[in-house]
Amino acid sequence: MRGRLLRATLAAASAAALLAVAAAAAGGTGNDGPRDPSGGSGPAKNVILVIGDGMGASEITIARNYAAGAGGRLTLDTLPLTGQMTTYSVEESEPDTPDYDPDSAATGTAWSTGEKTSDGRISTTPLTDEDLTTILELAQRRAMPTGDVSTAELTDATPASPVSHVASRTCQGPEDMAECPQDEKSAGGPGSIAEQSIDHEVDVLLGGGRQRYEQFIDAGPDAGKTVIEAAEDKGYDVVFDTAGLESVQPGQKALGLFTPGNMSVDWTGLPATNPPSGPQRCDEGQRPADEPSLAQMTAKAIELLDTSAGRRGFFLQVESASIDKRDHAAEPCEQTGELINLDEAVKVALDFARSSRDTLVIVTADHAHTSQIVERDSEPPGASSILVTDEGAEMMVTYGTAPIGASQQHTGVTVPVGASGPRARSVVGLIDQTDIFDIIKAALRL
Numbered sequence: 001m002r003g004r005l006l007r008a009t010l011a012a013a014s015a016a017a018l019l020a021v022a023a024a025a026a027g028g029t030g031n032d033g034p035r036d037p038s039g040g041s042g043p044a045k046n047v048i049l050v051i052g053d054g055m056g057a058s059e060i061t062i063a064r065n066y067a068a069g070a071g072g073r074l075t076l077d078t079l080p081l082t083g084q085m086t087t088y089s090v091e092e093s094e095p096d097t098p099d100y101d102p103d104s105a106a107t108g109t110a111w112s113t114g115e116k117t118s119d120g121r122i123s124t125t126p127l128t129d130e131d132l133t134t135i136l137e138l139a140q141r142r143a144m145p146t147g148d149v150s151t152a153e154l155t156d157a158t159p160a161s162p163v164s165h166v167a168s169r170t171c172q173g174p175e176d177m178a179e180c181p182q183d184e185k186s187a188g189g190p191g192s193i194a195e196q197s198i199d200h201e202v203d204v205l206l207g208g209g210r211q212r213y214e215q216f217i218d219a220g221p222d223a224g225k226t227v228i229e230a231a232e233d234k235g236y237d238v239v240f241d242t243a244g245l246e247s248v249q250p251g252q253k254a255l256g257l258f259t260p261g262n263m264s265v266d267w268t269g270l271p272a273t274n275p276p277s278g279p280q281r282c283d284e285g286q287r288p289a290d291e292p293s294l295a296q297m298t299a300k301a302i303e304l305l306d307t308s309a310g311r312r313g314f315f316l317q318v319e320s321a322s323i324d325k326r327d328h329a330a331e332p333c334e335q336t337g338e339l340i341n342l343d344e345a346v347k348v349a350l351d352f353a354r355s356s357r358d359t360l361v362i363v364t365a366d367h368a369h370t371s372q373i374v375e376r377d378s379e380p381p382g383a384s385s386i387l388v389t390d391e392g393a394e395m396m397v398t399y400g401t402a403p404i405g406a407s408q409q410h411t412g413v414t415v416p417v418g419a420s421g422p423r424a425r426s427v428v429g430l431i432d433q434t435d436i437f438d439i440i441k442a443a444l445r446l
């Protein structure tokens with residue numbers, strides 16, 4: 001049933017995209033979308049950047065095969081302009097030397113600042129630990145409202161990158177600063193990732209990580225308060241569940257903290273093992289009702305930011321985090337469900353872009369990951385699982401970048417990137433992750 005619904009939805013989306021292209025060729029525009037999905041070289045009003053953490057070509061293919069069929073298409077497959085992107089980071093002690101297999105801190109820094117850094121750093125330089133200006137900060141200088149949405153803790157590496165500057169991604173809350181003593185507020189620094197996200201007054205912050213915001217600030221005007229209390233003092237409407245999110249009104253800054261740690265996955269199933277687990281169908285719809293989906297958070301963030309933006313436009317980053325986290329754990333159902341959730345958020349973004357002209361939507365990944373599709377009758381040495389797709393076929397997924405039971409590792413291959421809207425054609429061909437910063441900066445004329 002899910003596969004049939006997906007295919008029907010995607011057929012409609014594809015038809016709409018073809019009509020838009022035809023209208024552009026004829027010189028028409030219509031009132032429900034941009035003149036040209038490639039956007040030309042003109043400016044953008046809004047930018048929505050969607051990140052699938054660990055979403056390499058393999059993870060996309062697994063999800064497509066399972067939910068849409070081998071000949072089907074996901075929503076992200078309908079983006080009109082596509083390319084490939086390199087993701088390497090650099091070595092801390094030798095910044096001119098590439099590190100071919102990056103982590104999410106270095107990759108998040110790359111698109112957020114246009115600069116390479118070493119693994120573990122959040123928008124700071126290797127060796128010298130200097131702060132790097134982020135695209136979100138540039139947008140704020142133009143008085144544009146900004147947002148940051150993730151299914152991870154909001155202080156995790158990807159959502160942290162546009163909103164903070166610390167020497168180590170581990171410095172998530174004011175009580176987690178062992179690796180960043182120079183960044184502590186008591187040492188004259190900007191504080192932890194949680195503190196900086198609030199001090200920067202990012203308009204919409206939605207995700208997990210309540211445990212970091214419940215910690216106490218050690219110095220400065222908010223000393224003795226929790227980060228949540230400091231946020232409330234700064235005018236944030238702090239909410240903790242789906243109903244609370246729905247209640248946030250336009251004109252309010254929103255801090256949504258829906259879980260103590262990472263948000264719950266939507267699909268579950270058997271983990272990969274050796275010999276392979278399965279054949280199995282995934283158990284869908286497992287996310288608790290009081291936790292909003294990524295699509296719901298994306299829709300609410302767009303509503304709040306668009307209402308506040310006026311003629312200025314807005315910048316929004318959205319991340320589906322547990323494609324990566326469940327890939328590390330060799331859990332194919334969980335990672336696939338999180339990619340489908342990302343795809344639903346992409347649909348929300350593209351639907352908005354069709355109704356609001358001059359919106360640039362970019363969809364990509366921070367890095368690739370380990371899962372691979374192999375022959376059903378093969379005997380791979382790693383952990384594997386056999387999934388029964390919506391087409392009724394069996395698909396073997398295997399993990400082999402770490403010993404069975406250990407955390408599977410990222411891979412250093414290029415990742416897909418797609419876009420729609422102004423400057424979308426800039427992603428075509430082979431680009432580097434740092435180019436995303438330049439594309440957004442040029443599109444918004446920052």
